[in-house]
Amino acid sequence: MPHPSPEIILAVITTDLTRVSGGGAPIFRVESQDELERVSLYLSRILEGAIHDLENGVYVIIGH
Amino acid sequence: MEKYQISMLVGITIGFLARIYLLRVDYRQYPSYPHGYVTHISFGFIAAALGAVAIPAIMQPDFTAVTFLAVAATQFREVRKLERETLENLDASELIPRGKDYIEGIARVFEARNYLVMAVALISSGATFWGNWVYGVAGGGLALLAAFRLMSGQVVxxxxxxxxxxxxxxxxxxxxxxxxxxxxxxxxxxxxxxxxxxxxxxxxxxxxxxxxxxxxxxxxxxxxxxxxxxxxxxxxxxxxxxxxxxxxxxxxxxxxxxxxxxxxxxxxxxxxxxxxxxxxxxxxxxxxxxxxxxxx
Missing domain, CATH: 3.30.1360 (Gyrase A; domain 2)
Incomplete structure (x- = not known):
């Protein structure tokens, strides 16, 4: 049976590397909130995914 | 004209008009390409002809003609399949898809409408056969109204x-x-x-x-x-x-x-x-x- 949720994390963008670890998706380390938002927007357009905010300085790009 | 010819003519006409009327009513569900209209109007004509021919055929008497109705049922199941496949293929390129349930609903409606048309044609050709064409037109109209009442579902x-x-x-x-x-x-x-x-x-x-x-x-x-x-x-x-x-x-x-x-x-x-x-x-x-x- 296929996995019930087809959602995949395509990329992780963070200002704080201690908040993430390992996993299948590439992690992008950025310096500021501004850069965080900009890089997230670029990646979401490139990957055709949606940007989600985990509210701890980590953004994820999800393919829906 | 012979009696059976008149009743077939009235049945086919009323049934055909009924199909066109039903096409007009569901504008919101209908994808508006002209070829779709042609397909459904032609199927409607076939349905009307099959419905209209049944009673004159029995009275002739030619009982084998009724087996045509069975052929019709098979035929119209194809309509449902055709409509479902078309809409499913188109759904892939919709930004906000209709979804399978909606498509199934539309396809079902298109199949059922052919049976309604057949019934309308049957009733109006019967009424013409035993009465005259005025009865036929009135009977067909009433049947269409009744069908429309019964078939209009609820909305949100x-x-x-x-x-x-x-x-x-x-x-x-x-x-x-x-x-x-x-x-x-x-x-x-x-x-x-x-x-x-x-x-x-x-x-x-x-x-x-x-x-x-x-x-x-x-x-x-x-x-x-x-x-x-x-x-x-x-x-x-x-x-x-x-x-x-x-x-x-x-x-x-x-x-x-x-x-x-x-x-x-x-x-x-x-x-x-x-x-x-x-x-x-x-x-x-x-x-x-x-x-x-x-x-x-």
């Missing part, structure tokens, strides 16, 4: 109340009246959603309605119709502005969010109220004893 506005609602963000979570819809990452996108987005609340009137609105196909149909009529700012590959739907798990209220091209709340409410209730999503828990007992 019949089973629920649709009211305007307010959009808020709890940090990155988009909420409509406390119902969670989705997580929007970028503050710029949140601002745009707050400024231009519309939200409504669908309040089911009773438990049957609540169970019906639980159906995901029904909700998808609502999203499709709303964004088809008001437009959507969603773009391929840009998911932030997709319309969304969520349920209040305690009360069964449904929240709808849409970022429309035409931000007109009244039109949105009217569009949602007129979304048909899909046959496949219709539930009636209150029709059972256990359902009634559980409801209070």
């Amino acid at each position: 506005g019949d089973i629920s109340e649709v009211v305007p609602a307010s959009l808020t963000f709890k940090e990155s979570l988009l909420m409509v009246e406390g119902i969670f819809l989705m997580n929007v990452g970028l503050p710029a996108h949140r601002e745009k959603i707050l400024k231009e987005g519309l939200a409504v609340l669908i309040k089911p009137r009773q438990d049957n309605a609540r169970a019906t609105l639980d159906n995901l196909g029904q909700r998808q149909a609502i999203l499709h119709v709303a964004s088809a009529l008001l437009g959507t700012k969603r773009e391929s590959g840009e998911l932030e502005f997709s319309p969304a739907v969520g349920k209040d798990i305690d009360t069964g209220k449904i929240a709808i969010f849409l970022l429309p091209m035409e931000p007109d709340m009244e039109c949105l409410i009217e569009a949602i109220q007129r979304v048909p209730i899909l046959e496949s999503s219709l539930r009636r828990p209150l029709a059972t004893r256990a359902g009634r007992a559980a409801a209070d």
